Amino acid sequence: MPNSSPKFSYIDYNAQTVTIKRLRQLSRLLDTVITVPGTPIAIGLDPIIGFIPIGGDVLGLILSSYIVYEASRLGVPKKLLSRMIFNIIIDSLLGSFPIIGDLFDFAWTANHYNIKLLEKHLNGY
Template sequence: MSNSPHKIAIEADGYAATLKRLRQISGLLDNAITIPGTKVGIGLDPILGLIPVGGDVLVLIFSFYIIIESARLGVSRATLSRMVVNIIIDALVGAIPMLGDLFDFAWRANSYNITLLEDYLKLPGEKKKADQGFIIALFAGLFLLAIVLVTLPVILIAMLWKTLTGG
């Protein structure tokens, strides 16, 4: 870790251990394995996304955790909202069979969210935290997204089965 003034300020605020843990989770999801002979990495997100229904939901749970910790660190409404948009894009496009799996290789929502968190924590001056009601509404929305991610593939599989079997 370099000794840049921003990193030192973040460590002095007591965020270092949490940031380290969140970076590890993000790296695991978005960039765990480097493809030999390239600088391109893949994480568990696209791999777990290959598991119908449950894979995308599992990745979403880890992404929730990054947002929960960011809220606990006092991130603003605006930053939390941007983080959620990244996750929504990842979850909804990622749920599309085949296209979503390819998309997961390129879209690194968790890495983007860690960057947003770090940028927010580097800002000088007093920071305005998101209020409790906003955070609760945010998680209610993310919970509904998880339900959609489970329900949508089940409906699509049932429709496909019905079409194939003529029933």
Template sequence: MSNSPQKITIESEGYAPTLKRLRHISRLLDNAITIPGTEVGIGLDPLMGLIPVGGDALGLIFSIYIIIESAKLGVSQSTVGRMIVNIIIDALVGAIPMLGDLFDVAWTANRYNLKLLEEYLQSPGEKKQADQGFILVLFAGLILLAIVLISLPVIVIGTIWKTLFGG
């Protein structure tokens, strides 16, 4: 019988099914299809961004799911905070017509967030979970951001319509 410590892996801790699902979602959102002749991938996130009014909000909702699952796995408050900053950048810049869609191809927030999750789960030492109140406040803010991403285009389109057609 050996007294040497066993190496703890993500799989040995029972995270494998959740990580497999999150990896699949992240790949679909950020780089499902590789552009032939390049290493650039395009996922559903930039494509959803092309949908007027709610496309960017829909992408944000899928990104929030990855963070919710990460929080369930016990990631720290600082890791959740970094994940949220990634998707806020993605949502805000992605909402800019045309430029935002190009940005969404390059800024793969979901892949970055999955990397943060995996690094956290693989890091040795004591794990300090994020405070549930902190997570709740941040998610409320993200839902508010999704509402703004839907409302702003509606307001802008309405204003342009009234200006052009006097309606």
């Protein structure tokens, strides 16, 4: 009789690799997709869509939450998921303030931090 548990006792490393690659691409798109020519400064869509009143910050929150959702599917411990959620909350709350929040969004790359946390966990560190 097959195990009906939603958690698997094995890890499909091919699926894990594909998921990590997809999450890295999303993180890059949200945090660092555009490099300012001649500088090391990069910005992503998250601060840009943050300029859209109300809906932009909500959309950024939803896209960032997808990374946490996928991390939970990969079996990341609750403590690490909590840290990832905290990063998103900081990004969303402070990013929601007009002008100052948009500048904060350029500097605080919560998605990049969350990918680093995820990869560190999956690599056993």
